[in-house]
Amino acid sequence: MVREPAQGSTTTRPSHTDAGYPPRTGGPATFGQLLRAHRTQRGLSLTQLAALVHFNRGHVSKIETDKRPPSVSFAEACDRELDVGNTFTTIASALEAASRHQQGWIQPAQLPPAKKNFVGRRDHLTRLERLLPGDQHSLALPVALISGPPGVGKTALAVQAAHRAVNDGHFTDGQLFVNLQGPEPGTAAAPHDVLEDLLRAVGVPTDRIPTDLDQRAATFRSFLHGREILLVLDNAANAQQIYPLLPGSPGCAVIVTSRSRLPGLMSRVDATTLPLAELCQPEAAMLIRAIIGDTRADAGPSAVTVLAERCGHLPLALVLAAEHIVSHQHHSADTLATELKPEHARLNLAEGDIALRNAFDTSYRALDEQSARMFRLLGILPGHLIDATTTATPAGITHNEAARLLHSLASAHLIRSQDEHHYHMHILLRAYAADLARKLDTQPQPTKAIHPTAKPAATPTQPSLVA
Ligand SMILES: Nc1ncnc2c1ncn2[C@@H]1O[C@H](COP(=O)(O)OP(=O)(O)O)[C@@H](O)[C@H]1O
Ligand SMILES: [Mg+2]
Known part of the structure; x- marks a missing residue:
């Protein structure tokens, strides 16, 4: 499948001269001229190059004649197929940075912090790692739905996967994170308000944000078009809530978390569902240990196991129990495990403003x-x-x-x-x-x-x- 990427700034001459650009006097001066020089040097026709980089011929032709700016993903494909190191990527990145600067684009970095004590979820992380960067031969928006019961670790997994993707060099145009406040009726965030926040977050001035929901959604999609943005929609109430928030461009990706399986979602997007269950026994014990520390854990390893079981290996309960031990100097895993023997006592696990029962x-x-x-x-x-x-x-x-x-x-x-x-x-x-x-x-x-x-x-x- 061929791609028809973003329209953006029409200048294809980078505003600075780093990375050896522009080349020596007499050589090609623009991205397009340089591309044509390399293509003809290899005896490739426009059609042949277009097939190699998986973009359509018209698009390549417009870039070669400097009528359209190259996206970074296009430049990456050229670098790869023409075997010229990162020549084109460097120029395209510089062009994009200059264009963003002109448009007032603010590069959002809204991810909450990742946790040092993150345990397990290896398969889920591997699947997300493959899914999020998308398939360069596809025009579809990658969407992952992490669903599961309250406190199972949906948000923690989404945040962990998002940080890993950024760390691997993806989504360089920014990351957006929104708490959609589901699933209770009445508290769920309205897409209309969420879009206003999202548009502001990417630098759209308040007076340019439309009042109508559909227009807001269209403006958001337009702004994201051609950019590589990761959007995390945390705690979605239902599928209707997230439709207007979805970007249109395949360079973006979305992670949705929800306590629901979001019936109806698949009719709009090809979402990959990742159901999440509680941790396995060793991971649950590892999480308690990571929080209470080796000294306390080694004082009663079997008590840690019992405590993990009494928490049903549910991350939220495990974290609250471990925090309770840490914050009560004279508590050990053993005393807490004994206190939690009656099942109803476990429901009162709470620390600060976080309570299992809530x-x-x-x-x-x-x-x-x-x-x-x-x-x-x-x-x-x-x-x-x-x-x-x-x-x-x-x-x-x-x-x-x-x-x-x-x-x-x-x-x-x-x-x-x-x-x-x-x-x-x-x-x-x-x-x-x-x-x-x-x-x-x-x-x-x-x-x-x-x-x-x-x-x-x-x-x-x-x-x-x-x-
Ligand atoms: N895999 C994990 N490793 C370490 N801590 C975790 C893990 N999963 C969840 N937690 C912690 O458990 C608590 C509940 O997780 P959270 O992601 O908020 O659950 P959910 O979003 O499913 O309600 C949080 O304190 C979170 O940091
Ligand atoms: Mg959550």
């Missing part, structure tokens, strides 16, 4: 009434394998209705599908659902359906765990 609340409050009732019921049903047959009767609904509700809970990542008909619930989400059921469901459930160890209605509190 993270779960946000997902729960986004559920419709029927799904919320089914979710609470799952907290008190015995057995760990969930299916429509065993939930329909205690829920007082038909098999089909139960199957539909289970599917919607899986889509919100509040349960995980094991096969076509069966699901699992994470240990902490189960404790949370049971807690809600005790507080909210006054109607007694059928005796058989009640978990044998379910506690009477009460508000579980573990004050020592609350920051």
